[in-house]
Amino acid sequence: MPRLFQSFLSLAALAALARAAPAPLFGINFSSGDESDDATAPFSQDDIVSTLTRPAEFARAVYCSTGIADLSCGGPCDALGANVKILANGGDGASTPFFLVASDSDAQTIFVAHQGTEAKQVLSVANDVKFVQKDANATLFPQASADVQLHDGFQEAQGRTADAVLAAVTQALADTGFKSVMVTGHSLGAAIATLDAAMLKMAVPDDVAVDSVVFGLPRVGNQAWADLFDSLFPTFAHVTNQNDPVPNVPPHALAFQHPSGELHITAVDAASGDATVVECPGQENENCSAGNSLLDTSIPNHLGPYFSGISFGGKQCPKN
Ligand SMILES: *[C@@H]1O[C@H](CO)[C@@H](O)[C@H](O)[C@H]1NC(C)=O
Ligand SMILES: *[C@@H]1O[C@H](CO)[C@@H](O)[C@H](O)[C@H]1NC(C)=O
Numbered sequence: 001m002p003r004l005f006q007s008f009l010s011l012a013a014l015a016a017l018a019r020a021a022p023a024p025l026f027g028i029n030f031s032s033g034d035e036s037d038d039a040t041a042p043f044s045q046d047d048i049v050s051t052l053t054r055p056a057e058f059a060r061a062v063y064c065s066t067g068i069a070d071l072s073c074g075g076p077c078d079a080l081g082a083n084v085k086i087l088a089n090g091g092d093g094a095s096t097p098f099f100l101v102a103s104d105s106d107a108q109t110i111f112v113a114h115q116g117t118e119a120k121q122v123l124s125v126a127n128d129v130k131f132v133q134k135d136a137n138a139t140l141f142p143q144a145s146a147d148v149q150l151h152d153g154f155q156e157a158q159g160r161t162a163d164a165v166l167a168a169v170t171q172a173l174a175d176t177g178f179k180s181v182m183v184t185g186h187s188l189g190a191a192i193a194t195l196d197a198a199m200l201k202m203a204v205p206d207d208v209a210v211d212s213v214v215f216g217l218p219r220v221g222n223q224a225w226a227d228l229f230d231s232l233f234p235t236f237a238h239v240t241n242q243n244d245p246v247p248n249v250p251p252h253a254l255a256f257q258h259p260s261g262e263l264h265i266t267a268v269d270a271a272s273g274d275a276t277v278v279e280c281p282g283q284e285n286e287n288c289s290a291g292n293s294l295l296d297t298s299i300p301n302h303l304g305p306y307f308s309g310i311s312f313g314g315k316q317c318p319k320n
Helices: 008-020 045-061 119-127 152-176 188-203 223-232
Strands: 041-043 084-090 099-104 109-114 133-135 149-151 180-186 209-215 237-241 262-268 275-280
Touching (some): 045 109, 109 152, 119 152, 133 152, 149 152, 149 223, 188 209, 188 223
Parallel strands (some): 109 180, 180 209, 209 237
Antiparallel strands (some): 084 099
């Protein structure tokens, strides 16, 4: 069976129709879930530097296929600094995106990062027939109630590295004595990272703080997933860049729901690289990505630059 829908555009048109028509359409009962229209608040340069830059540097470096294990991948590795050690890495850069587990002795934190894909590819995965929702894997997510449903393709991708990531993080926490884990990624890697974060939070001892900051996140699950995620990660951040279409797939109208914690970039100054960022309270805030027109999207916004000159993708790696 080919794709359920041929392209992102046809999905966008379907979602637009669904927004306009509250009644069931084509036999599908569109239920939109929670939305927020609370006013946004400015997010300062200082906050960008203290909370977003470090995860972004790991999410950028994990794209590098050459020289990641000994941090000889050039600029993206150099930015991580001398006090980072790669403890585990793997993936094939294709069906299993690259991942890394690293210790950062300055931050006393274990970082987990997952590679993403081109916007075109993640749009195609998100819109693939595998956008059917499936139960959360009870082995990996023992605290997920029966109503938690996850995007099948994203859960499958996370499942391919889940055991390796959990084993490496468990070992790293034991070896370093650190009490903090930060899980990050961009694009498809952001989707995998949020699933990993929930898995790790349910698995590591209570005195270990697990948190997640991701970039260009597509929707990963349903309303029950978004609510579970909010309860696990009150300080989660997912950064959305201007008119990037990826945060709007799969459509909200097909019962996919983002957790809270969106930080929306409204502009990036081309000369300085400085971003104007706003905090978007609640889930699916209509003043941020959820309010973007599906007919006015920018695929380049998916890769960046986001802030501080940071962009994502294999092109950032000089040796790829
Ligand atoms: C955005 O925020 C304002 C408050 O600043 C609010 O009045 C408005 O309804 C919100 N939603 C949209 C879609 O603009
Ligand atoms: C659930 O996760 C476990 C651990 O990774 C794995 O062995 C099992 O195959 C998964 N179940 C499904 C249905 O994917």
